[in-house]
Amino acid sequence: MAVLDGFRVVQVGPGLAAAVCGRLFADVGAEVARIDPDRSSVLAQHLNHGPAGNTVAAADLIVCEGSPDTLRRSGRDPETLRAINPRAALVLISPFGQSGPRAEEPATDLTLFFASGIARMLTGQVDDLDEAPMRPVGEQSAFLGGLAAACAGMHAALTANGAAVDVSIHEALATLAMTELTRAGRTGKSWSRKRVADGNGATVCILPASDGYAAISPREDRQWASWLVAMGSPAWGGEARFATKKDRVANWDALHALMADWSRDKTKQWIAETAQAAHVPSFPLCEPAEHLGSSQLRHRGFFRPATVSGQTVQVPGSPFGLGLSEGGGAVSTSPGRLPLSGVRVLDFSWVIAGPTATRYLAAMGAEVIKIEAPGQGDPGRASELHSVLGQAKKAIVLDLKKPEAIAAAKALAANADVLVENFATGVMDRLGLGAEALRAVNPRLIYVSASGLGRTGPESRAVAYGTLLQCYAGFAGLNRHPGVPPRVGMAWLDPMCGLMLAFITAAALWRRRSGQVARVDFSMIEAMLWTMADPLLAGQLPDVRPAPECGAVYRRAGADDWLCVDPAPEVPPCDIDSAAAFTRGEVAAAALARSADLVASDHLRARGFWDEDELPGLPWRASFGRTTGKAPGLGADTDAVLRDAAGLSPDKIARLREAGALG
DSSP states (O other): OOTTTTOEEEEESSOHHHHHHHHHHHHTTOEEEEESOOOSSHHHHHHTOSOBOOOGGGOSEEEEESOHHHHHHTTOSHHHHHHHOSSSEEEEEESSOSSSTTTTOOOOHHHHHHHHSHHHHTTOOBSOTTSOOOOOSSOHHHHHHHHHHHHHHHHHTTSSTTOEEEEEHHHHHHGGGHHHHHHHHHHOOOOOSBOOTTTTTTTSEEEEETTEEEEEOOOSHHHHHHHHHHTTOOGGGGOGGGSSHHHHHHTHHHHHHHHHHHHTTSOHHHHHHHHHHTTOOEEEOOOGGGGGGOHHHHHTTOEEEEEETTEEEEEEOOSEEEEEEEOSSOOOOOOOSSTTTTOEEEEOOOSSHHHHHHHHHHHTTOEEEEEEOSSSOSGGGGSTHHHHHTTTEEEEEOOTTSHHHHHHHHHHHTTOSEEEEOOOTTHHHHHTOSHHHHHHHOTTOEEEEEESSOSSSTTTTOOOOHHHHHHHHTHHHHSSOTTOOOOOOSOOHHHHHHHHHHHHHHHHHHHHTTTEEEEEEEEHHHHHHHTTHHHHHHTTOTTSOOOOOOOEEEEOSSTTOEEEEESOOSSOGGGGGGOHHHHTTSSEEEEOOOHHHHHTOHHHHHTTOBOTTSOBOOSEEETTOOOOOOOOOTTTTHHHHHHHTSOOOHHHHHHHHHTTTTO
């Protein structure tokens, strides 16, 4: 039985983001009926594979896409759908949301990437500002909007009858750059597209190889030392100008040239395997279709056969490794205003993907307990990231090297509903906190693991970061101008995975109502490839020509000031600022937004996107609202959580502190 077996979704209309939403639900077992789906492209055929039908009256969730006026004219407005089924959760997806000054503004994939500011950050910092910003391949605005809709819709379905959600694709894209948005909200400063110092290269970079490129990330001192050994301990490795990460940043151009001299006569696979053998994160840059032969993905059964354009091809399956076990009877939480009222989550995750997921869970009403190591805690605390991803959470410190701390963690797990972790494969098992060990403590605990390549398979122990996996999947290699070497680009995959993880957690909570408990083994590379269905299909269907690029990007007078218009107007570039067709709103157009522009946006203010602390909100508005609250200090709630959630006495907590278990 699948996690969402028995859950009924109706996808109404031809929207691509709605099709993405429906595909994700179908891939984890929901019954998805499609009314008037689009099948005009190979991507739309893949996303909309499945039955047509009109079962609105019986649906648990209804998903529609379109601006308010479009929905009214098509007879798919909320009032009409509510008259048919007042019980179902309702999700409306549109470019700019159902409210606000821009609600009726036309938009395309290209203009949404410009309006959200993501086109500015997509490929990372550039050396030459004459290089035009760009959108990514594969209709990614639809994928992000659809994922946000699936996440919000699954939570809405956990509430009382008739919850409604308004998803903005513009906001779903903007929230990918959470650190930059938070910094702009707090300081008014925007990220610069012009490269400064190393442009983050000392953290993760791309090296030329004899047959392409390889990405490496020796970001920690121990990793850098291992990387030097892997390169054969070159004499320059001992020079003072490369001694610390700060030194490597300051002398990055010289350092990258030296590493490139070493790498360019070696194959990309050899470089990656040599680095991984030294426990240095590294992967080759691949074309998406190269993964069709992956032994790791074959082991996990990720690809499945399907018929597209009359040909049998391999398409992405579910990115969630899922198992179900009996949990000792049906489990329901006390109904409340928010979807996750009464749900307790243990958050062992860190940096971006896991904390983003648990931020959504906290916003939806869950009690999220963030468990951190003593010292500096989550690396996100060193930037603006924790200010936004830590909202409405509780924070405790446990030194998991101490057996007393492990015992305290098990006491917390005994009274929890969900555990989320993204340690390296094997770490939680070695600690005695793996899924099987904690199932003995609490058979009702939903256990969610996130890792680079999954917890099973021949490559499950590879050391990975999200930005490296973007390179491995083919995302970095595809998103570049002709003749420009690939760059790592922004941290795209991690925040996207946060939406997927929050979605599957809500789905698992729905399944638990029947007494079955999910074990989730989430693979980030599979999630990345799931959203790259378009180039994956293109690699298998050479006779199917891709849709032509319709939009145009123009340089304007200001420094790094750009405008995109889609479809391209028949006017010369010098007239673009005054072309009447798009100034009247007849075609989609957008200036390249900076983060500070989003802070000042009247539209986002009208939609309540920015909260009172100038922190960015969620990419949806919901009838049930959301929880907010300041991010906690390191260990700020340790004693209260151990008392209230683990049931420990003050004396026991004092003994834990004396033993060093609490840092």
